[in-house]
Amino acid sequence: MREFRYEKATDPAGAVALLADAPEGAYLGGGTNLVDLMRLGVATPDVLVDVRRLTSDQVEELPDGGLRIGAAVPNADLAADLRVRQRYPLLAQALLAGASGQLRNRATTGGNLLQRTRCTYFTDTTQPCNKRAPGSGCGAVTGLHRNHAVLGATDEGPDSPHTCVATHPSDLAVALRALDAEVRVLGRDGERTVAMADLHRLPGEDPARDTTLAHGELITAIDVPGLPWAVRSRYRKVRDRASYAFALISVAAAMDLDGSTVRDVRIALGGVAHAPWRATVAEDALRGGPATEEAFTAAAEAELAAAHPLPDNAFKVPMATSTLVRTLLQISAEARA
Amino acid sequence: MTTTERAVGSDVRRIDGPDKVRGRVPYAYEHELGAQSVFVAIVQSPVARGRVTSIDASAAEAVPGVLAVLTHENAPRLGDVAEEILVLQSPVVQYAGEPVAVVVAETSEVARDAVGRVRVDYESADPDVVLSVDRDDLYPPEQLMAGFETDSVIGDVDAALAEAPVTVDVVYETPNQHNNPIEMHATVARWDGDVLRMWDANQGPHNLVPVITEAFGITEDQLHITSPYVGGAFGSKAYTHVHQLLAGMAAKVTGRTVKLELTRQQMFSLVGHRTPTIQRLRLGARPDGTLTAISHEVVEHTSQNAEFAEQTATATRLMYSAPARRTTHRLAKLDVPAPTIMRAPGEAPGMYALESAMDELAAELGMDPVELRLRNEPDRDPERDVPWSTRNLVACLTQGAERFGWAGRDHRPGVREDGRWLVGTGVAAATYPTRRRPSQARIEAVAGKPYVVSIDASDIGTGAWTTLTQIAADALGVPMDQVRLRIGDSRLPQASGAGGSTGITSWGPAIMAAAQELHDRFGGQVPADGVTVTGSSGPGDEAEQLSSHAFGAHFAEVRVDRDTGEVRVPRMTGVFAVGRVINTVTARSQLLGGMTMGLSMALHEESVLDERRGHYANHDLAEYHIAANADVGEVDIAWVDEVDDAHNPLGAKGIGEIGIVGSAAAIGNAYWHATGRRVRDLPITPDKWFR
Ligand SMILES: Cc1cc2nc3c(=O)[nH]c(=O)nc-3n(C[C@H](O)[C@H](O)[C@H](O)COP(=O)(O)OP(=O)(O)OC[C@H]3O[C@@H](n4cnc5c(N)ncnc54)[C@H](O)[C@@H]3O)c2cc1C
Numbered sequence A: 001m002r003e004f005r006y007e008k009a010t011d012p013a014g015a016v017a018l019l020a021d022a023p024e025g026a027y028l029g030g031g032t033n034l035v036d037l038m039r040l041g042v043a044t045p046d047v048l049v050d051v052r053r054l055t056s057d058q059v060e061e062l063p064d065g066g067l068r069i070g071a072a073v074p075n076a077d078l079a080a081d082l083r084v085r086q087r088y089p090l091l092a093q094a095l096l097a098g099a100s101g102q103l104r105n106r107a108t109t110g111g112n113l114l115q116r117t118r119c120t121y122f123t124d125t126t127q128p129c130n131k132r133a134p135g136s137g138c139g140a141v142t143g144l145h146r147n148h149a150v151l152g153a154t155d156e157g158p159d160s161p162h163t164c165v166a167t168h169p170s171d172l173a174v175a176l177r178a179l180d181a182e183v184r185v186l187g188r189d190g191e192r193t194v195a196m197a198d199l200h201r202l203p204g205e206d207p208a209r210d211t212t213l214a215h216g217e218l219i220t221a222i223d224v225p226g227l228p229w230a231v232r233s234r235y236r237k238v239r240d241r242a243s244y245a246f247a248l249i250s251v252a253a254a255m256d257l258d259g260s261t262v263r264d265v266r267i268a269l270g271g272v273a274h275a276p277w278r279a280t281v282a283e284d285a286l287r288g289g290p291a292t293e294e295a296f297t298a299a300a301e302a303e304l305a306a307a308h309p310l311p312d313n314a315f316k317v318p319m320a321t322s323t324l325v326r327t328l329l330q331i332s333a334e335a336r337a
Numbered sequence B: 001m002t003t004t005e006r007a008v009g010s011d012v013r014r015i016d017g018p019d020k021v022r023g024r025v026p027y028a029y030e031h032e033l034g035a036q037s038v039f040v041a042i043v044q045s046p047v048a049r050g051r052v053t054s055i056d057a058s059a060a061e062a063v064p065g066v067l068a069v070l071t072h073e074n075a076p077r078l079g080d081v082a083e084e085i086l087v088l089q090s091p092v093v094q095y096a097g098e099p100v101a102v103v104v105a106e107t108s109e110v111a112r113d114a115v116g117r118v119r120v121d122y123e124s125a126d127p128d129v130v131l132s133v134d135r136d137d138l139y140p141p142e143q144l145m146a147g148f149e150t151d152s153v154i155g156d157v158d159a160a161l162a163e164a165p166v167t168v169d170v171v172y173e174t175p176n177q178h179n180n181p182i183e184m185h186a187t188v189a190r191w192d193g194d195v196l197r198m199w200d201a202n203q204g205p206h207n208l209v210p211v212i213t214e215a216f217g218i219t220e221d222q223l224h225i226t227s228p229y230v231g232g233a234f235g236s237k238a239y240t241h242v243h244q245l246l247a248g249m250a251a252k253v254t255g256r257t258v259k260l261e262l263t264r265q266q267m268f269s270l271v272g273h274r275t276p277t278i279q280r281l282r283l284g285a286r287p288d289g290t291l292t293a294i295s296h297e298v299v300e301h302t303s304q305n306a307e308f309a310e311q312t313a314t315a316t317r318l319m320y321s322a323p324a325r326r327t328t329h330r331l332a333k334l335d336v337p338a339p340t341i342m343r344a345p346g347e348a349p350g351m352y353a354l355e356s357a358m359d360e361l362a363a364e365l366g367m368d369p370v371e372l373r374l375r376n377e378p379d380r381d382p383e384r385d386v387p388w389s390t391r392n393l394v395a396c397l398t399q400g401a402e403r404f405g406w407a408g409r410d411h412r413p414g415v416r417e418d419g420r421w422l423v424g425t426g427v428a429a430a431t432y433p434t435r436r437r438p439s440q441a442r443i444e445a446v447a448g449k450p451y452v453v454s455i456d457a458s459d460i461g462t463g464a465w466t467t468l469t470q471i472a473a474d475a476l477g478v479p480m481d482q483v484r485l486r487i488g489d490s491r492l493p494q495a496s497g498a499g500g501s502t503g504i505t506s507w508g509p510a511i512m513a514a515a516q517e518l519h520d521r522f523g524g525q526v527p528a529d530g531v532t533v534t535g536s537s538g539p540g541d542e543a544e545q546l547s548s549h550a551f552g553a554h555f556a557e558v559r560v561d562r563d564t565g566e567v568r569v570p571r572m573t574g575v576f577a578v579g580r581v582i583n584t585v586t587a588r589s590q591l592l593g594g595m596t597m598g599l600s601m602a603l604h605e606e607s608v609l610d611e612r613r614g615h616y617a618n619h620d621l622a623e624y625h626i627a628a629n630a631d632v633g634e635v636d637i638a639w640v641d642e643v644d645d646a647h648n649p650l651g652a653k654g655i656g657e658i659g660i661v662g663s664a665a666a667i668g669n670a671y672w673h674a675t676g677r678r679v680r681d682l683p684i685t686p687d688k689w690f691r
């Protein structure tokens, strides 16, 4: 653990200015992830800029029927917001499926999206890990990887500097990915908007980078566009115990039915990749087709066809497939009821 | 003695409860000792097998606030114990996580920062950490833990199996598991001249005395350990571990009061674990269910430096009758930290296997698994050939079946559905030895004042503060508020540690003996100027002449989601025969905790060894899963009327461990009944549904 300074700014721009001059500094949200990583020596910022009370902690209406979520909104408040629960059930369900009550009270929306992987080689400074110590290799690929990625990972062997098979652990991010949310970011050069599709990245040849954000960019809010048919949506998380565990796999799905035909559908998978995984192959296969178990199964299998499981996580392919099928069946049954 | 209402058997609440919830009583790390304490942090080896080739501590020593860095090059030399506990005496590294240096600093933050600045170079070889039955270096230990014989053979087992009309031949595996008491292991140490003072989290200060005195070359009088409150242990605090010795060394070198608290991650390498087991079970039976042969062969691991031979198959020696029977234990010495006691060592993994195999046999026979057990009930201990002091397994099974609603169960597997859930039920039996260990107690009586009862007993969260006060109050014939109990200090009369479910049966009779002494000498009249009496208790003839065990029966309902493989246990029933119950509240808590830990063993707990790097890879509570509240459904607990006067004057049996024994098998058996699939390697996690 390294000694650090603790700073507070008076406004978001001030916070951005503070970090602009501190290449090793970090923003502090609820600290539920960052402080843990500091204790472990994994994160070693020399200055923390506290932003937990700096950006908005309100959920506001957008003109298109969507919602703007301030980056400082606690996970618990967001899950309890009546508009969120009514318009985007999958979002509220995703939040409630994550962590524990105490953690959700403390954790912020912005911090949740930027939490780091739970890979145990990443969190142990005595082990090789390309994400934590670029070039040191990947311990997980030959070690404990039961809960690692089956899609979009880079596996060039344990010693390659490119290898990383980690997953992104956030449940919230998976729901936001399905909803095509946009992240509002403040940087030195002003404000910009990053689509959820572009926020988290696959490891490629640079596993150290989780996201496309530049150092010092501050998340100020998340815009969730209006999507009336998201009222029929679900977040289904499969985990090793009944609560308080990260996803083995998860499914965020919303479906718009016209009789027994799928008019439109949104699917994102969690626990399968370095980023929330938008199941575009499955979506394309389903759109305009029948809402039947056969069609759902074919679409799920088509999506997972690209999977490259490791020896100990091959179960994720059938688990994700059957969970996706069941979730779509439940949404369609609900729609018909 | 005046007659008062008896405290023993009542539901009196924990006397230490209010102070604990208000934070008024100190755990080891919280002892504030006046003089400014300094802090110890540990540098651990990432290498599992090799040697330290060089250490450069200069950068760490240069950090302001660092007082000392100890390594194998400059650490004080210790006595013989260093063979068994690797504590900076040599450059050789024998397990991943082994301490290779410690930093002592003015603050814990500085100490931990400096840990990262100690540069250590290693020469390393590939670690050998994989247990298998095919290894050619498996060996029989001299004896097992707690003095059990390594093997037992009666009759011609192979012939009996060959002749048996119905057999099962199955292999079960249980994983590495780690004790995770809520209080991390912690030691505060200081040298007052040549006396070593320690405030420590352990399961009985006297347990630590032999090793620590040997290590530092001091006499018993030169060691004083205080441990009044302990936040859980489960076996991991039973023995001396490396951190207590490191704390003693750091205090010696710096001349300061040092505090050392392990991190949760360090608990996965420094304070022991439960060995993995591979267990082959063979049962032979006649078509009516009568067992003709039982064979239980165990393979498990131990460490390079210290042998720990878990007594995995010993419960099989007494559970059921059968003319031909065999149990064996073989060990592999691996490059792992030393295993240790974890709640019901031996019985927990061993009975998982035996009771799962009994369920498989019942299925082969097309028989009710409760009935199969009843049919093989032995009227004497089948291997020792002595009578039971009490054996009430039958009552546990029948009463449990009644409470659970077992009657009319459709024994076919995989045929019950509730929506997408597959539903099943399972049963398993439980047993745990009843023993007592030598213990002494002292009572100081002064007319008009409360009695002071002193014994180096240990309350690791079990409720011993309360139950011993109850026992003393009854023995002295006074209300509980007339007793002042003192426990958890090596300067108190010697008593056994809190382990092997022996606390109540060992400490209670010692207190009763002291009270009897007082009564015999003075009647009800305490002399005005006060008096001190002592009493002792220990194993008597009953240990040879009788077979004494607690018994129990578990019933569980399991639901398995056929889309996701998730497993839920909505209800469990446990009925136990545990002798006289001293306190109905704390007894229920012990049984509930045991059953919950069994559920956790069935569904969640597994420490994963990285086969290439040799460390426990999931070494924190985010990745090493223990049952959460949401995993525990309705738990129905009862006990049968039983008093075991033949074993000890209290008529009690141990209660701390039997709850975990067999509960994992009941859940595994219910999983099979729900799904038609046997998972024979714990834990039953959702991924196993997809293989
Ligand atoms: C035991 C445990 C179990 C958990 N289980 C789950 C689970 O099941 N599912 C799940 O999804 N999550 C889970 N979590 C993770 C939890 O959701 C995250 O820790 C939390 O959401 C992070 O939010 P925070 O505000 O505390 O972030 P912090 O820890 O403060 O920050 C996290 C990261 O975000 C950066 N950051 C914070 N705010 C901003 C901002 N406004 N702009 C830019 N950067 C910022 C920080 O610099 C840091 O890098 C669990 C955590 C724990 C400890």
Ligand code: SF4
Residues within 6 Å of the ligand: A117, A119, A120, A121, A122, A128, A129, A130, A131, A132, A137, A138, A139, A140, A141, A163, A164, A165, A166, A207
């Ligand atoms: S999977 Fe990624 S995070 Fe894990 S060890 Fe490999 S490189 Fe590091």
